[in-house]
Amino acid sequence: MQPEVMTAKPIENGSLRETARLGLTLRGELVLATDPAYAQARQVWNGLVDKHPAAIAYCAGADDVVAALSFARENAMPLSVRSGGHNVAGNSVCEGGLVIDLSRMKNRSVDDKRRVAWAEAGLTLAEFDGATQVCGLATTMGVNGDTGIAGLTLGGGFGKLGRRFGLACDNLLSAEVVTADGKVLRASADENSDLFWGLRGGGGNFGIVTGFEYLLHPIGTEVLAGSVVFAETKARDALRFYDEFARTAPDELSLDAALVISAGERMFSISVFHSGSPREAEMAIAPLLAYARDKAVDVQLGRVPYLQVQSAGDAMFPRGNRYSWKAQFMRELGQDAIDVLLDVYKKAPNDNALLVFQQVGGAISRVPVSETAYACRDAEFDCFPVAIWNDPSRDKENIGWVREVWAAVKPFSTGAVYVNNLGNEGEERVKAAYGPNYRRLVELKNKYDQTNMFCLNQNIRPRMPR
Numbered sequence: 001m002q003p004e005v006m007t008a009k010p011i012e013n014g015s016l017r018e019t020a021r022l023g024l025t026l027r028g029e030l031v032l033a034t035d036p037a038y039a040q041a042r043q044v045w046n047g048l049v050d051k052h053p054a055a056i057a058y059c060a061g062a063d064d065v066v067a068a069l070s071f072a073r074e075n076a077m078p079l080s081v082r083s084g085g086h087n088v089a090g091n092s093v094c095e096g097g098l099v100i101d102l103s104r105m106k107n108r109s110v111d112d113k114r115r116v117a118w119a120e121a122g123l124t125l126a127e128f129d130g131a132t133q134v135c136g137l138a139t140t141m142g143v144n145g146d147t148g149i150a151g152l153t154l155g156g157g158f159g160k161l162g163r164r165f166g167l168a169c170d171n172l173l174s175a176e177v178v179t180a181d182g183k184v185l186r187a188s189a190d191e192n193s194d195l196f197w198g199l200r201g202g203g204g205n206f207g208i209v210t211g212f213e214y215l216l217h218p219i220g221t222e223v224l225a226g227s228v229v230f231a232e233t234k235a236r237d238a239l240r241f242y243d244e245f246a247r248t249a250p251d252e253l254s255l256d257a258a259l260v261i262s263a264g265e266r267m268f269s270i271s272v273f274h275s276g277s278p279r280e281a282e283m284a285i286a287p288l289l290a291y292a293r294d295k296a297v298d299v300q301l302g303r304v305p306y307l308q309v310q311s312a313g314d315a316m317f318p319r320g321n322r323y324s325w326k327a328q329f330m331r332e333l334g335q336d337a338i339d340v341l342l343d344v345y346k347k348a349p350n351d352n353a354l355l356v357f358q359q360v361g362g363a364i365s366r367v368p369v370s371e372t373a374y375a376c377r378d379a380e381f382d383c384f385p386v387a388i389w390n391d392p393s394r395d396k397e398n399i400g401w402v403r404e405v406w407a408a409v410k411p412f413s414t415g416a417v418y419v420n421n422l423g424n425e426g427e428e429r430v431k432a433a434y435g436p437n438y439r440r441l442v443e444l445k446n447k448y449d450q451t452n453m454f455c456l457n458q459n460i461r462p463r464m465p466r
């Protein structure tokens with residue numbers, strides 16, 4: 001077998017020796033394509049992503065981020081920014097350039113009196129939730145513990161608490177940002193408020209965020225959670241019930257769902273989560289239990305630690321598998337859409353394939369669209385097929401199925417897409433993610449990153465000077 005370095009693409013700008021000099025200025029570690037650690041260091045969560053950067057700069061703090069960014073600028077190197085490395089599109093690694101990696105920056109502190117947490121950008125959701133739950137506090141994060149708080153928050157960030165407390169970015173109080181010119185700024189409602197607006201949904205377009213300050217909420221350490229599962233023969237009716245029940249649910253109740261294959265059988269599974277008091281939770285789920293009584297094949301509900309819920313899906317999405325998905329928002333499912341969804345799921349390429357409905361709405365939809373860069377406030381479900389496989393010879397089949405599902409569901413979608421669930425799908429889809437906020441984002445890009453240094457992302461291109 002060839003050593004990793006033999007397959008590395010040539011460094012496009014700046015020689016290896018010059019790049020190695022960056023290592024001398026960092027408190028953290030620089031991994032070059034010639035280092036034994038390189039093979040692992042260039043990996044991200046999605047095994048489909050196979051890029052060969054010239055070097056990976058593991059930063060130890062904002063000063064390292066400034067040094068790495070200056071180095072990339074001075075040497076005209078392509079750069080990418082990586083925190084959790086979890087994004088499906090794989091834009092956090094680059095070909096032939098410098099990866100500015102924040103994954104080792106894991107400082108955090110929780111002020112339980114003020115209900116505020118400060119978190120460095122390298123934390124995963126599990127690490128962040130673990131720190132806040134010590135005091136029975138939490139804020140909205142996603143559903144997979146291995147995801148980075150940075151990419152998630154900068155794209156919006158929804159999860160099981162979103163309907164009650166809004167998006168992760170709605171709970172952001174301030175951020176520390178290294179901008180394209182190497183300045184370290186604080187962005188909040190009072191300081192650099194335009195930048196703060198852009199960071200709340202605008203992704204990595206405006207700078208490298210080194211730390212986040214969040215508002216926390218007292219939820220205790222236990223919630224009601226579990227699943228209600230229906231066989232394929234009952235799925236059409238159960239989906240209809242789910243659509244209606246979810247859209248009229250109280251904010252404390254979050255109902256994600258999925259078409260899944262279990263032991264070779266297609267099923268429809270509702271994932272139940274209620275963060276209110278035990279009595280409120282019982283009342284809220286009573287109609288679901290009544291419906292499920294003689295129709296569900298399995299009902300597993302009970303009071304469980306919040307942290308257990310937050311890691312429940314982790315085993316399904318391990319690092320290194322090949323993944324593809326293509327998302328779109330829906331306001332409702334409706335009978336015609338349900339028929340299409342069930343039909344197209346029959347063509348799933350293997351038993352790992354899912355068709356996911358992640359519920360949004362509630363408090364998320366009560367924030368005005370102009371309040372943050374995140375714009376998709378009027379949706380009820382984020383709908384996306386997920387293909388998971390390992391064999392590269394099956395790429396076409398799996399990616400083809402994902403595209404087929406997306407095209408079939410498109411007539412029923414709002415036309416908008418969650419920026420954090422975009423693959424590399426082109427400028428029109430980025431515009432679809434930002435809708436009426438796109439124009440303001442371009443203005444902001446002109447102000448903070450006119451040369452588009454931060455272009456490896458769901459890119460908002462600066463306006464070219466005439």
Ligand SMILES: Cc1cc2nc3c(=O)[nH]c(=O)nc-3n(C[C@H](O)[C@H](O)[C@H](O)COP(=O)(O)OP(=O)(O)OC[C@H]3O[C@@H](n4cnc5c(N)ncnc54)[C@H](O)[C@@H]3O)c2cc1C
Pocket residue numbers: 045080081082083084085086087088090091092093102121141142143144146147148149150151152153154155156157158159203204205207208209210317420421456457458
């Ligand atoms: C299995 C799985 C489950 C998910 N579940 C949810 C969910 O429940 N809710 C939800 O909202 N999202 C969810 N997501 C999507 C997730 O929010 C995005 O993939 C997000 O980008 C991951 O953040 P990261 O830091 O791990 O990403 P990375 O891959 O490290 O970065 C992604 C991009 O974000 C930007 N970026 C990263 N760090 C910084 C930084 N410090 N400063 C500036 N820009 C930066 C860069 O442009 C980079 O290309 C899920 C993803 C996966 C794979």
